[in-house]
Amino acid sequence: MARIRGTTRLVGLLGWPVAHSRSPQMHNAAFAAMGLDWAYVPLPVRPEDLEDAIRGLRALGFAGANVTVPHKTAVIPLLDEISPLARAVGAVNTLRAVEGRWVGENTDVEGFRRALQEIGLSVQGQTVAIIGAGGAARAVLAALALEGVGEVFLLHRSLDRAHRMLETLEASFPAAGLRLPPVHPIHLEDPLPEGIVALIHTTPVGMAPDVEACLWPPDRPFPWGLQAVIDLIYEPPRTRLMALAEVAGIPAYNGLGMLLHQGALAFTLWTGQEAPLETMRAALQELDSS
Numbered sequence: 245m246a247r248i249r250g251t252t253r254l255v256g257l258l259g260w261p262v263a264h265s266r267s268p269q270m271h272n273a274a275f276a277a278m279g280l281d282w283a284y285v286p287l288p289v290r291p292e293d294l295e296d297a298i299r300g301l302r303a304l305g306f307a308g309a310n311v312t313v314p315h316k317t318a319v320i321p322l323l324d325e326i327s328p329l330a331r332a333v334g335a336v337n338t339l340r341a342v343e344g345r346w347v348g349e350n351t352d353v354e355g356f357r358r359a360l361q362e363i364g365l366s367v368q369g370q371t372v373a374i375i376g377a378g379g380a381a382r383a384v385l386a387a388l389a390l391e392g393v394g395e396v397f398l399l400h401r402s403l404d405r406a407h408r409m410l411e412t413l414e415a416s417f418p419a420a421g422l423r424l425p426p427v428h429p430i431h432l433e434d435p436l437p438e439g440i441v442a443l444i445h446t447t448p449v450g451m452a453p454d455v456e457a458c459l460w461p462p463d464r465p466f467p468w469g470l471q472a473v474i475d476l477i478y479e480p481p482r483t484r485l486m487a488l489a490e491v492a493g494i495p496a497y498n499g500l501g502m503l504l505h506q507g508a509l510a511f512t513l514w515t516g517q518e519a520p521l522e523t524m525r526a527a528l529q530e531l532d533s534s
């Protein structure tokens with residue numbers, strides 16, 4: 245538990261809701277391990293109050309914040325500066341105050357990339373499938389582009405929406421030096437070709453409390469040659485999709501790796517210090533066993 249003093253620097257999490265978040269435990273454990281006089285607090289903010297909340301952070305002298313659902317895009321026009329990567333993805337998940345100016349960054353992209361590297365999966369020149377086309381899918385697509393992915397199948401319930409997302413990214417990626425790989429939007433139920441190395445689920449379906457929900461029917465076979473199923477959900481730590489993959493003999497990973505690495509990158513942006521990764525990982529895992 246952080247000891248709050250008159251000198252304590254504050255950061256927090258803007259979202260609605262935020263009660264489920266593991267970020268306060270992760271960051272407060274990191275501040276304590278590094279002996280930093282900092283604290284991380286949950287900041288539940290309704291969508292209609294976001295502008296007031298950002299003004300409040302400025303007035304209260306916060307050093308920065310994380311931003312989560314549903315504010316990652318809505319926060320952009322309220323800031324003084326947006327990093328090229330956050331602008332390319334159209335989503336901000338980290339804010340930092342730099343000499344009174346509020347800068348929006350995106351650490352989800354590099355966070356997912358590091359999580360991918362950590363599980364030892366190379367996607368360079370390979371084919372990958374993504375389920376969903378929201379903010380997390382855009383970050384995953386940027387990370388895959390940085391990793392040199394060959395091509396991507398984008399499974400979505402609305403082909404129109406998937407095409408619209410791709411048009412936006414085609415226009416926004418080059419400004420951040422990103423090359424959009426060939427992406428094929430298909431319906432959720434459409435068959436997937438063989439040779440896909442990773443299936444990445446980026447929708448909230450299956451997240452607590454609806455833990456039985458799953459967009460992958462139990463009798464649908466996974467594509468031949470699949471090496472990993474990655475679910476960005478971490479609550480529950482083993483989703484129904486992950487369980488189906490494991491039954492089929494395919495290694496499955498939850499979203500804790502991405503959460504850890506995006507958090508570590510935010511920690512460094514705020515404090516200028518390298519994050520104590522293993523302390524943060526242990527704090528996240530402790531919550532699973534408590």
Ligand SMILES: NC(=O)c1ccc[n+]([C@@H]2O[C@H](COP(=O)([O-])OP(=O)(O)OC[C@H]3O[C@@H](n4cnc5c(N)ncnc54)[C@H](OP(=O)(O)O)[C@@H]3O)[C@@H](O)[C@H]2O)c1
Pocket residue numbers: 313352376377378379380381401402405446447448449451459476477478499500502503504506
């Ligand atoms: N592990 C991490 O660090 C991390 C980081 C970021 C996000 N996440 C997780 O990723 C998930 C998505 O976040 P997000 O920011 O991308 O949300 P988002 O921008 O709201 O996008 C959600 C996507 O899921 C689709 N979707 C929602 N309900 C669906 C359903 N019943 N059937 C089919 N598709 C459905 C949406 O489709 P429509 O476009 O048709 O609405 C949209 O494409 C959340 O569970 C979040 O917690 C995890």
